[in-house]
Amino acid sequence: MTVERYNSREKEPHWQKVWEDRQTFVVRDDDARDPYYVLEMFPYPSGRIHMGHVRNYTMGDVLARYMRARGKNVLHPMGWDAFGLPAENAAMQNKVPARDWTYANIANMKKQLKAIGLSFDWTREFATCDVAYYNQQQKLFLDFLAAGLVTRKKSKVNWDPVDMTVLANEQVIDGRAWRSGAVVEQRELTQWFLKISDFAEDLLDALDGLDQWPEKVRTMQRNWIGRSEGMRLLFEIVPSPKVTGAAVEVFTTRPDTIFGASFIALSPDHPLAGELAASDPVLAEFIAECHRQGTATETLEKAEKLGHFTGIHVKHPVKDGEVLPVYVANFVLMDYGTGAIFGCPAHDQRDLDFAVKYALPVIPVVLPEGAEPDHFVVGTEAYVGPGKIYHSQFLDGLSVEAAKKKIAEYFGAKQVDGRPQGKVEVNYRLRDWGISRQRYWGCPIPVIHCEECGTVPVPVEDLPVKLPDDIPLDKPGNALDHHPSWKHVACPNCGGAAARETDTMDTFVDSSWYFARFTAPNAANPTDPAIAAKWLPVDQYIGGVEHAILHLLYSRFFARAMKKTGHIGLEEPFRGLFTQGMVTHETYKSVAGEWLAPTEVAFETNGTARTARHISTGAAVEIGSIEKMSKSKKNVVDPDEIVATYGADTARWFMLSDSPPERDVQWTEAGVEGASRFLQRVWKLVAESLELGLPDPAATADAAEILAIRKIAHRTTGNVAEEIEGLRFNRAVAQIYELTNALTRFLPSVAAAPTAEGLSALREGIQRLIQVTAPMMPHLAETCWVALGKEGLVADALWPEVDPALLVEDTVTVAVQVNGKLRATIELPLGAPREHIEQLVLSLEPVARMLEGKPPRKLIIVPDRIVNVVV
């Protein structure tokens, strides 16, 4: 029997067209089946998909197709995160409008995604740069504004003076702009903020309920939100002509160490520091120096603790008659707590470093357990552990926790400057989300600035605020600002001359609610709350771990804000989250040290040794480390080429095999070959089974073999389902291999003795194989489905039932250990009685030999599993 090879190049486009023509994956809101929402993070339209996309979307697709087979009404949409800087850069470089560049990229990537055979409902597709989408986003903004979820305030930003734009922290490398290389300046700009910090507590608490999220992501978000319990404390300023204020307010988590205080430190940005600098040129210079160093964040960890004494003092709040010096210190941050601290060098490392440098007293007030009060000394390492408070008058003898309570009561009852001196407070690291960007390729912030009326929201009936088509590209910076006419409008309030806000929104805003828009992509409002209620939350969200904090936190905030403004009815947008690993590849370097692409290199193997040389020059090539695929290292593999060579099914299968989905997967030629080989094996199996004739009444077959095949087919059906539901695709793949191997071995026996039972078991097994493989290799499965003479599409077929009777075994292999070491295995009927097992085991040769005629000291019998004889 010779079987023609499966031709994916011919079959795959065919089935893609069939699915499209039949609208197989178009989902209706009024479908009676159970809804299930699978979503993969939508891509930025860079122009080409990469293997990471293939992996991400294949995983989602397997789940979506599986859930359809389970009778669910599956929403599996796709769109484009289409605003952003690359389009502006492309526009500048290639003199092509950002819009054109973006939509051309989308068209190309859509074609590429379709060639992968993904079961998306393309009727719901949108791009965030579609006017229809950002129009709704502007409505959301106005609703948030009305609900008090938006503020406008001055804030420090990284300013690139060459490109004339604000940079995100990630875009500043060693104090320089990543693109222009200019030294980044700190500038105060008035910016729009979304008040994510209003929800800090809820965003933190609700993490506990996200039990289908990776622990890692929850932990990262917890740390990012950064809750800490402490106190605000007022320190009364010793009257001085230099200052007008009466007190300095600090935040501390260690009020219990107040008796160990030896100084106060202000942030260089603290208002009091500014006030003092006005009359102190040395201090002013110090503050300026701090600002220069400010952005080189990476070097901060080694940076020396530096300070400048201001000349003023505060009264010690608990030690009568004593005062504490006030410093300005470079390590105190203005935007956390109050921008001022009290230093307790004995119990805080930074304070200790500072105290050592400026010869300030180190007063231990927490005594570790077992330490002698007279001999306990803090040297170069602060003691931050638990212990008993001492040297602290009325706190003496208390634990750290008890002392915190007592001192809180104490300061709560005292008054300074007409206020309670101390107040218990919870502080969060999470800050409000600055969304203003001085870019044009983004969603315009729908606000108008009027000299008379101030900041006026654009009336909702005037929306959308559309981006202009004729964007000037000749100048760096924000083209909306340079545009000759766009920003000049009449004030909606007074009708006078006014100007539009020219900042656009951070692109993270666009991606913070797209999952909700997919539920009603054409609704006249941001959502249709009734439909959103049907679909949300997303049952399974899949994407890269690089979005663990920002995107996923912003989306959680948006869900809350949208609930508050009546757009959706829930707070957590994603019930299940899965973060998949990256796609990696070997790297190659020429002798000259240049990176080489995999296609430029040829390999030779000699036993296990593997060498490489350059294809065109023949020169030796160094095989380097395995890295994430990246253009700079040239270790990328183009999905189009893989699809053209091997087909989408092979690429999909390989992406799912071997590596657990949350870990990195290494793309290798050998691996793809293996996947391709498997696909051909399945096809061959199906084709050969079809060549078998009618049953031969004279034939006799091995009934046990037939039963075994039926059992493995049913078991595989159940196991693959379980593995897919748990997103353990690699294990599902292994199960499918086992079934395939079993069927491949079974086929010749059936061919030799074609009984009716044998043929039926083979056909059933093969049909099951096709169905469990279908979510992963859908084109092959459809082809086989037709070949097997089945009606309709396998994509519409329900997952096969499992006969529970076929899952139980009547015999089991029981392991026999002596002293915990395997010595033998025995075949036993299921549920064999203990006495029978005991007798049998003790008579086994290896057991008897070890026992040397003595009775066993102990005999552990775990029925149907294991026996352990303790000698």
Next chain:
RNA sequence: GCGGGCGUGAUGGAAUGGUAGACAUACAGGACUUAAAAUCCUGAGAGGGUAGCCUCGUGCGGGUUCGAGUCCCGCCGCCCGCACCA
């Protein structure tokens, strides 16, 4: 520094506290072929023995248990995230 994760054959990786290495890749041998490719079959953790078998083996050292890759304690190494957050 803090937090999270991970260490298993040549490689990717399996393994509800119960037969370590499923499944795949690479490799070796064989069949088919004039030959190669493809395909099929077989072998294989390491070491020892003609063989039945034996010894060792999941980063290292302890512990709990009849039994530990799995649980506990202490190290070592790698990866990721955050990082002067008072």
